[in-house]
Amino acid sequence: MISSALLLLFAAGVLLCVGRWTREDALLRRGATLLMLAILLLGMLLPADGIDVLRDAMLAMLGSSLPTVPGPSVAIWAHLVLFAFTGLLLGRLRHHFGWVRVLAFLLVLAVMTEVMQFFSPGRYPSWFDVGTNVLGISVGLTLMAAAMGLGTRLGMVLRSSPKAERIGQG
Numbered sequence: 107m108i109s110s111a112l113l114l115l116f117a118a119g120v121l122l123c124v125g126r127w128t129r130e131d132a133l134l135r136r137g138a139t140l141l142m143l144a145i146l147l148l149g150m151l152l153p154a155d156g157i158d159v160l161r162d163a164m165l166a167m168l169g170s171s172l173p174t175v176p177g178p179s180v181a182i183w184a185h186l187v188l189f190a191f192t193g194l195l196l197g198r199l200r201h202h203f204g205w206v207r208v209l210a211f212l213l214v215l216a217v218m219t220e221v222m223q224f225f226s227p228g229r230y231p232s233w234f235d236v237g238t239n240v241l242g243i244s245v246g247l248t249l250m251a252a253a254m255g256l257g258t259r260l261g262m263v264l265r266s267s268p269k270a271e272r273i274g275q276g
Contacts, residue, residue: 150219154228185238193246
């Protein structure tokens with residue numbers, strides 16, 4: 107009971123913080139960012155049984171043409187993809203907080219999602235998963251920088267910053 111409350115408080119805290127930080131964003135960007143974080147937190151904090159059910163449902167939706175691969179390889183891809191999108195979406199807060207704070211938040215998120223697995227039934231934290239999370243964040247931030255550098259439409263969206271003043275600059 108206490109572990110479920112702790113997981114819920116952790117997820118709610120992350121979503122509330124990011125919701126507050128992105129309050130000046132356009133609704134679509136803010137919604138996409140919060141939805142991505144909710145999916146990431148759900149995936150990282152679900153009990154082991156829930157993950158098996160989710161994985162089987164996703165493989166069934168994608169069709170039988172996909173080879174069935176043992177769980178760990180699917181988990182590695184899930185970590186990479188979830189954290190890449192999270193890095194891509196949260197990386198745009200760099201105008202508001204600066205690179206150091208955004209990177210620190212993403213790294214703490216990568217570690218804390220693993221630490222919180224102590225409280226999720228059937229889940230166990232892993233340093234390998236933390237490394238995979240950090241790799242995913244790096245991929246997301248690199249994609250964001252590349253999109254901005256190429257001047258694509260996505261780059262224009264990512265380049266725009268919230269209207270609020272930069273933190274720490276009166």
